[in-house]
Amino acid sequence: MTGLKKIIPRRFGYYLRRWRLYLRGLTNRGNAYHCPLCNHSYRKMFDGGFDLPVIKKMQIIGAGRRKSVICPGCNSTDRDRLLYVYINQCVDINKKSRILHIAPEPALAPFLQKLAPDNYVAGVKYHEGFYYSKNVKLFDIKAIPYDNESFDLILCNHVLEHIDEDDKAMRELYRVLASGGKAILQVPWSPLLKTTVEDPSVTDEAKREELFGQFDHVRLYGNDYPQRIENAGFLVHIIDPNSLFNENIPAERLAINLNEVIFVGEKQT
Ligand SMILES: [Zn+2]
Structure with a gap:
């Protein structure tokens, strides 16, 4: 009974949120914007994210x-839709491809699942108090419970800035990636910083907000971020979003941030 009491409100809350989202979508249909993930057009998109002084001061890309x-x-x-366009245009996927989606974004998960219906794995670290669907595997990114070369595409979008010892996490991602595979490794970063700012002794949430831009971030990446990916073994590609859009795929209509470059780590064959 105690178990049921816990499960029913969470499930109810989940379906309530789905229903409210459905209604919000219906009431905002129009022509100004298009979302390729739900494949509908809308008269408006909503504002998102939050501001902190450090985000403006350090001109952090991928935040604010x-x-x-x-x-x-x-x-x-905007970040989800950018990755949708990148994967569609630049990643060689077929029905047999194996995809690992770390800390899966709810809007991207169905798209990736459809790309690799039999070989899609969503994984996240367990945190007390959160509801996890039974399709999500619970594990630590620093000890991924899969064999070497198990995946052809890895999506790790805005995760590494939360992980202490991110070098260990990157090496694990490299280990489970197949030769020729790609890992999309987005993080918020500051173009004003020559090197990444981190201090493991800072555990106070207010101090983390002040230094790193979010209460649960453990560092703020700088221009050395590609080098850090390379140190884990990857060949790094930095994709300019402007190269993905044109009049047929207009960035404004998809509400994309053209400043957010995409960091891709490839495992060379
Ligand atoms: Zn949508």
């Missing part, structure tokens, strides 16, 4: 309050 970026129908963000 952004205007018109949240899809009314599926809650996808």
Whole structure:
């Protein structure tokens, strides 16, 4: 009974949120924006993110309050839609491809699942008090419970800035990636910083907000971020979003942030 009491409200809350999202999508249909993830067009997108002084001061890319970026129908963000376009255009996927999605974004998960129906793995670290669907594997990114070369595509989007010893996590991602495979490794970063700022002794949430831009971030990456990925073994590609969009795929209509470069680590054959 105690178990049921716990499960029923959570499930109820989940379906209530789904229903409210559905209604919000319906009532905002229009033509100004298009979301490729839920494949509907809308008259508006909602603002998202939050501002802190360090985000503005350090011009952090991939953070901060952004205007018109949240899809009314599926809650996808500008970051989600950018990765959708990149994967569609630049990643060689077939039905047999194996995909690892770390800390899966709800708007991206169905898209990736459809790409690799039999070989899609979503994984996240267990945190007390959160509800996890039975399809999500619970594990530590620093000890991924899969054999070497198990995946052809890895999506690790805005995760590494939360992980102490990110070098260990990157090496694990490299280990489970197949030769020729790609890992998308997005993080918030500051173009003003020559090197990454981190201090493991800072555990106070207010201090982390002040230094790193979010209460649960453990560092703020700088221009050395690609080098850090390379140190784990990857060949690094830095993709300029401008190269992905044109008049047929207009960035404005998809509400994309063209400043957010994509960091891709490839495992060479
Ligand atoms: Zn959408």
